[in-house]
Amino acid sequence: MQVPIKRAIEKVPGGMMTVPLLLGALVATFFPNTPKFFGSFTGALFSGGALTILAVFYVCMGASISFKATPYIVKKGGTLLAVKVGTAMILGLIFGRFLGEAPITAGIFAGVSTLAIVAAMNDTNGGLYMALMGQYGRPRDVGAYTIMTLESGPFLTMITLGVAGLSSFQWPALVGAILPLVIGMIIGNLDKEMREFLSKAVPVMIPFFAFALGTGLNLSMVWQAGLLGIAMGVGVVILTGIPMFFADRLIGGNGVAGVAAASTAGNAAAVPAIVAAANPDYAAAAGPATILIAACVVVTAILTPIATAWIAGIVGKDVEPEGEDTEAAAPAATAPATGR
Numbered sequence: 001m002q003v004p005i006k007r008a009i010e011k012v013p014g015g016m017m018t019v020p021l022l023l024g025a026l027v028a029t030f031f032p033n034t035p036k037f038f039g040s041f042t043g044a045l046f047s048g049g050a051l052t053i054l055a056v057f058y059v060c061m062g063a064s065i066s067f068k069a070t071p072y073i074v075k076k077g078g079t080l081l082a083v084k085v086g087t088a089m090i091l092g093l094i095f096g097r098f099l100g101e102a103p104i105t106a107g108i109f110a111g112v113s114t115l116a117i118v119a120a121m122n123d124t125n126g127g128l129y130m131a132l133m134g135q136y137g138r139p140r141d142v143g144a145y146t147i148m149t150l151e152s153g154p155f156l157t158m159i160t161l162g163v164a165g166l167s168s169f170q171w172p173a174l175v176g177a178i179l180p181l182v183i184g185m186i187i188g189n190l191d192k193e194m195r196e197f198l199s200k201a202v203p204v205m206i207p208f209f210a211f212a213l214g215t216g217l218n219l220s221m222v223w224q225a226g227l228l229g230i231a232m233g234v235g236v237v238i239l240t241g242i243p244m245f246f247a248d249r250l251i252g253g254n255g256v257a258g259v260a261a262a263s264t265a266g267n268a269a270a271v272p273a274i275v276a277a278a279n280p281d282y283a284a285a286a287g288p289a290t291i292l293i294a295a296c297v298v299v300t301a302i303l304t305p306i307a308t309a310w311i312a313g314i315v316g317k318d319v320e321p322e323g324e325d326t327e328a329a330a331p332a333a334t335a336p337a338t339g340r
Contacts, residue, residue: 009207012298020207021269021294024214035215050212051277054270055180057205058153062184063198065149072140075251077147080124080261083247084148085156087240088121092160103285111228111288115272118160119289120236120296123151123265125304132260132305136312141257148261153181154274161275161282176278206266213270213290229292233299237262237307245311254315260308263300269293 009015027034028046035046095114103113126145133141150156155178188195244258269290276286 016203016206016210016266020211021214024211024216026214028215045212046215050209050216050270050273053205053209053212054267054274057202057209057267058180059184059187060198060201060205061149061152062181062186063188063195064202065146065181065185065188066195067185067189073144074147076141076248076253076257077144079247079251080144080244080258081148081150083244083258084124084240084261085122085151085160087243088118088157089160089163091121091239092118092163096161101281101285103288109228111292112232113285113289114161115157115275115282115285116232116289116292119154119157119268119271119275120232120264120293121240122157122160123268123271124148124261125263125265125297125301128263128301128304129257129260132308133257136256136308137260141253144257150181152265152267153178154271154278155181157271157275158278209270210266213273216273216287216290229295230299232292233264233296233303236264236296236300237303241304241307256308256312256315259311260304262307263304264293264296266297269297 009019012019035043092114095117099112099114101114103116104110124145126149129148130142130145133144184198188198241259241262244261245255246258248258249255272282272286272289272293276282
C-alpha cells in the first residue's frame with residue numbers, strides 16, 4: 001500500500017517548507033521535553049540542527065550556479081536581483097529608523113520587525129519563478145534565476161540591515177554567511193559531475209531544515225501571523241512586484257518576469273535564525289520573524305501566480321523572437337516551488 005505523502009504535502013502552497021515547519025513547532029509546543037528525552041541525533045536536530053543542515057544546503061545550492069551565464073541572463077537576472085534587494089534596503093532604512101532591531105511587542109502589529117520585513121522581501125521563490133516563466137516568459141527568462149540565486153542565504157539580509165544603520169555584523173560573520181554558497185559555486189563550476197551530484201540534494205534538505213527550524217518555535221505566537229502574515233505577503237507582491245515590473249520593461253521585457261519574481265522563498269524563513277546566531281541583538285525578533293516569513297511564503301505562492309497570469313493577460317506572453325539563441329535557458333538545478 002502506497003500513501004501519497006509527497007503529493008499531499010506539495011498541494012499545500014510552500015508545503016515542503018511550511019508543513020515540516022509546522023510539525024516541528026507542534027512537537028516543540030506540546031512535547032517540549034522531546035530533545036532531552038531522546039537525546040542523541042534526535043536531540044541534536046532540535047538544538048541547533050537547522051544551522052548545520054543549512055550550511056550543507058547552501059553549498060549544494062551554490063553548486064547549481066554556473067559562472068557561464070549569457071549576457072541576456074546577466075542583464076535580466078541582475079536587474080531583478082538589484083531591484084528586489086534595493087527595495088528591501090529602502091524598506092529596511094525606513095522601518096529601521098522606527099523599529100531598530102527589536103520587534104513590536106504589543107498591539108495588532110506585535111511580532112513585526114525590520115528583520116522580518118527585510119528577509120521576506122530579499123529572497124525570491126526560484127521554483128515558482130521558473131515555473132511561471134516556463135508558461136508566460138521566454139526560455140532564457142528561466143535561466144535568469146541563475147543570477148537571482150545569489151539572493152539565497154542571510155548575507156544580503158545582513159548587508160541590508162547594516163545599510164539601514166542597525167546593529168552591524170563583524171566581517172567573519174558576513175564572510176561565514178556567504179562562504180558555503182561560494183564554496184559550492186567553485187566546486188560546481190570546476191566539476192560538472194559534482195554540480196549534478198550536489199544540486200540533487202537541494203530540494204531534499206528543505207523539509208529537514210524546515211522541521212529543525214520549527215522546533216525552535218512556539219505555536220502560542222502563531223496567532224500573531226494571522227492577518228499580519230497575510231498583509232506582509234500582499235506587501236511583498238505589491239512592493240517588490242511593481243518596481244520589478246517597470247525595471248523589466250525598462251530593459252526590454254514586458255514586465256511579466258518582474259511580477260513572477262515578486263514572492264518569498266521558502267528558505268527565507270531560515271534567515272532570522274542565522275542572523276540572530278551571528279548577532280544576538282536580533283534574538284528577540286528571530287522567532288516572530290520566522291513565523292511571519294513562513295506566512296509570506298504561503299501567501300506569495302498563491303498571489304504571485306495570480307498576479308503573473310493577470311499581467312500576462314494584459315501585456316501578452318513574452319515570446320522568444322524567431323532566430324534568438326535559447327541555449328542555457330535554465331540553471332543546472334531547478335529548486336521546487338515548495339522550497340525556493
